[in-house]
Amino acid sequence: MTDERLAVILRSNRLKKTTRRMAVARMMLDSGRTATPAQVWSALRPKLGRLGLPSVYRILEELTEAGLLTRIVRPEAESELCYAACTADRKHHHHHLVCTGCGRVEVVDCSFRRLEESRIRRRTGFKVTGHTIQVQGICPACGDKGN
């Protein structure tokens, strides 16, 4: 994603194009991997000077609200906030595939869908209105290292 496109997305979400917001978004988009607020903070502090950890928390939430980032749950640290860039269209229902080795995040299509929803409805009487699924695995690059 270009800086121009990034700026347009920020503007359409009523977020000013600040050096900090741009730097956090750029870092997340360029890496394509998961990062905790503390990791973002230590990576950007040398470049951005007096950047506080609370600001990083806030910016990561703002960028998530703007649809540039998504929250990722890591099975090994479920209570810790973690984010990754996701530029997939939010209107298009999808899931995130996360490498537990390197934190690389990819988008996958949903295979849950209507058959399972109607099964659940028959069994429980619930009308299913949505679901949240995150898939974990080992990416090809990390798999090769293990062999």
Ligand SMILES: [Zn+2]
């Ligand atoms: Zn996504």
Ligand SMILES: [Zn+2]
């Ligand atoms: Zn990996």
Ligand SMILES: [Zn+2]
């Ligand atoms: Zn789904």
